[in-house]
Amino acid sequence: MTNTATTPSGQPLGISHKPSRTAAMFDELDKANRPAFIGYLPYGFPDPEVSLKAFKTLVDHGVNAVEIGLPYSDPVMDGPVIQAASQIALNHGESIHGVFRAVETVANAGGVPLIMSYWNLIYHYGVERFARDFENAGGAGLITPDLIPDEAGEWIEASDRHGLDRIFLVSPDSAPERLAVVSKAARGFVYAASRMGVTGERKTITDSPEALVERTRKAGASRVCVGIGVSTAEQAAKVGAYADGVIVGSALVHQLLGETGRKALDEAEGLRNLAAKADELAQGVASAR
Template sequence: MTNATASTPSGQPLGISHKPSPTESMFEKFKAADKPAFIGYLPYGFPDPEYSLKAFRTMVEHGVNAVEIGLPYSDPVMDGPVIQAASQIAIDNGEKIANVFKAVETVANAGGVPLVMSYWNLIFHYGVERFARDFENAGGVGLITPDLIPDEAGEWIEASDRHALDRIFLVSPDSTEDRLKIVADNARGFVYAAARMGVTGERSTIDASPEELVTRTRKAGAKNVCVGIGVSTAEQGARVGSYADGVIVGSALVHTMLDESGKHAVDEAAGLKALAAKTEELAEGIHNARN
């Protein structure tokens, strides 16, 4: 499936938008204050669409600066068991990609920076140009694509340039210097540095490799580098925030809304209360990382 090139009423191709990136503006503000940004992840539609919208608002109101709105996918190769369980609940509840723009609007209206994290197959089948247009119209800022590399992202690069959307690609500790440069040259907003190889999930410790990766990625030309995968406590958030431009937390937030079995969502009141408390705990550690 491909998209016809977007055009003006006269039939001329649309050019590159020169609107500034709200994500980059956010990082500029935090750098001026010598603080890292807090980026939080939740899958849209978990535990159900309306509950998830309240969860996104709760995250922003309690300290998250940018929200990764996850598009649940049936074959989430990068996601660990907590996010897989939440995504399956969302899929079982009938989550559809077309509805995710409600979440984008919710985050934007709450004052957060709305990002979407999605496996490329979902965007491709929705339609690349169609997604870029609908995402921009909803107030969306950037797309994180864990399984799309710049070398194969030509259609997305063109569409994101037309609609002033950030392109957030991933790097990992085993990325070569050449790969880091390719990603840095093609990214807009920030580069997502995976703290380790493997799937997402909470970890009791985080080693030194993410700091080395951030240093290497900056040396390759990246303006902003954020670290994710494994951060689950305020102490870990502070450690990562001492050197990264942003700290990304997913599983630890999702976990607050699952019961002890890890397979079912807790009721709304309890889930939102636990989510607010965990968000505040992490925000305290992350935002004060360099004090």
């Protein structure tokens, strides 16, 4: 049987020279002196079909790149809002097999499709198989919150073969040596977590992310985006003043949830809320510089 990492003739696949779509996005935004607006939603929430409409809504209302989350039963980084949304998605039978429809939806809408996933899901799907299917769907890059470069050899090779970006995380506690390792291994951008802990909306954003962005750039990163806690236009403008991109997750997911946080809103109401919040945040990002 021919290995999936070889050509039909059995020759090993080489390195793709396809340019980074994420890098191209940043270059285009640089011309307007604007940071990127990166929005997150879990695939399959509140159900697979509505989630596709939600991803398109994000792009239609100012989101440049979409983080498509793969719901997971044992998250280590997700706060209560994203956990609730992910559980609803899992209850509706969400699986990794369908996520590539979301990738195609974002790409067709004109956005840059990213996937954010815990490594266990990719590993069990098959690393080479995932990279191939992701590329074929029009994907740009993978964010791996629980995979460090030191243990990412298989993914680094597969992403090089398929021209996909590798987005690793750093935190305010990351040592200079760790920042250098991550910056060297990353392709597309480095994800700077604004604080230690899980995702979630916050009333204030401290100055620690700005220092982390500066340290990460000094360590060799060409692009650094900040996430975790950004939930208002004011916060987005503050972060966008120094970061290459502003990442928003919980504040967007929240728009599709009812008051109890356990049940999704009616489709029409949820999508209206999502569009309004994306517009608000997009204005904040646009006013950052």
